[in-house]
Amino acid sequence: MKNSLKPKYDMRLLFSCFFLVSFLNVFSQQETKPKIEPIVKIDSLYREDQFYTTITYNLFSNIPADLKQNKFSLGISAGFLRDMPINKNRTFAIAAGLGLSYQNFFQNLTISKDGSGASVYQVNDYNEFVSNRYRQYLVDVPIEFRWRNSTFDSYKFWRVYLGVKLSYAFATKSVLDDGETTYKISNDSNINQFQYGPYLSAGYNTWNLYIYYGLNPLFKSVKTLSGENLDIRTINAGLIFYIL
Template sequence: MAHINEIKRMRLFLTSLFALFIGISSSTAQVIYKKESKDSLGNTDIVSVGIGKGDSEMDNGEVIVYPRTYGGLTFTRIDWGFSRLMDDGSFTLSDENQFLSYKKASNFGFDIAQFGVRFTDNFKIYLSAGFEWNYWRLKQNVQLLEDVKPLTYAQLDEQAGYEKNILTSTYLRLPLSFELRSRQLQNGKRFKLAFGAMTGVLLKGTQRLKSDKNGKQKFKDGFNLQSFQYGPFLRVGYDNYGLFAKYYMNDMFQDSPQQEGVRNLTFGVTLGF
């Protein structure tokens, strides 16, 4: 129950934070903007949209004066990639953590609000908020027990014919970013580098099972997942496309001594960089 109450307090915190972003959006010019990218054939793709004050090259046809602020609601920095568990620095899980071994693991996330300051044409700092999911397709037929500390699991009936066992963590992500970009190239595009601290507040954990005997089953619980995760991230890219890597420095699970040192590394591609 203590873990559930902690999650509720975190949700109250994130609700207040989201209200702050809404307030920032309301204090800026309420315009809908879109960020576009053109390929070599001249075709245009919309890579991000938003409501508020965008971080554009020009402002009403005039050269932007620095420093300048921007912010509001957005839909950008869409990450899609892979997750890897590290156990005390090794990609090989220890014997006591073999129940967490997985066939596939993926990471997906995006930002929905932002507020930043562009200091020069080449450098800006911004705080954003969004959501992030990790999906672990577990190899073994195990079920994580609800409302139990430390993390505990039960072995499932092998005769039930389980074909799916997916553990999902859902976080509110709150990254603080420092972004550098090159001067505009002849084609109007730039190289970009962003780095900073990625934090996350746990919203929920979910385990989905599917078997011949029991059909589809869904269980929601904190599963001792870390209520607040943090770590560095890095993005490198060209124009509005890039690669990302994130490493969470605290353990994936809390109040679970056997899982101390089990941490999450994610990497993949970014759209709307």
């Protein structure tokens, strides 16, 4: 009798174990795995190294009597600035860079040659010549103090940059057409090749206002035929674009 009941109990025990294992397996499959969030590393050492481009309207200041400009005197420059933050939040920085500039001036200050080949400077009425222009090409070294409210993950921010630009005019050219003769004077020795002055750029994101004022005269000790000293300074006013 006892021997006949033993197989039944063994079968029940076997089914019980199978049911328990199946239940635990289903339960384990329904458990939700914890979501793994990616670790975001904050770049606390970011810099605003930038390429820049300026488009300006060029002006003369400290001009002699009757000197006027006509047409649009265009200026274009481009270069790169290396950013060096000086505070923990990196909102203040010093930057230095290297660039090239092209400046064009349309005006009635004419440069011609006399019989001996010397340069002659004169302010003429516009009806006395057909066209007159002066242009120069420069290597620029900008150095600036920067404030901005940028962050490591934002390229859109307010900025105010105050700097000094040191420039070397490696090529200059004046072209005068008086209706009879065309005078082309390249690399006039009376032009100050070394030029410098302060500038300011301010704005938001890509679009920024820009203004530069030349501290030293464009010409060396030069006088016009009427005896006026040419103490002309240059002004560049327009827009500057920063590209990261």
